[in-house]
Amino acid sequence: xxxxxxxxxxxxxxxxxxxxxxxxxxxxxxxxxxxxxxxxxxxxxxxxxxxxxxxxxxxxxxxxxxxxxxxxxxxxxxxxxxxxxxxxxxxxxxxxxxxxxxxx
Numbered sequence: 001x002x003x004x005x006x007x008x009x010x011x012x013x014x015x016x017x018x019x020x021x022x023x024x025x026x027x028x029x030x031x032x033x034x035x036x037x038x039x040x041x042x043x044x045x046x047x048x049x050x051x052x053x054x055x056x057x058x059x060x061x062x063x064x065x066x067x068x069x070x071x072x073x074x075x076x077x078x079x080x081x082x083x084x085x086x087x088x089x090x091x092x093x094x095x096x097x098x099x100x101x102x103x104x
Contacts, residue, residue: 009039009069011044013078025057028059037061039060039062
């Protein structure tokens, strides 16, 4: 499957006590192999015991903050929906799609 030209963003979850991440390094590696560009916010996997180095080895680009990630992504993968309004700067250049991943 080819994801060429698609940029997928994986931000840190911001809900209280939420430790999951929308995609593991193993899953991300498969997406990157499909030729998508994947952006992961620094520290996104820490609550699930995945390091930034593991994501880097899977072929992602690590970004400093959610604002940058949202601005550069076509698709956002998240575990939970946004409960708070996005920052005003995110509204000016929002991603086209959100996909909420249900991990149990």
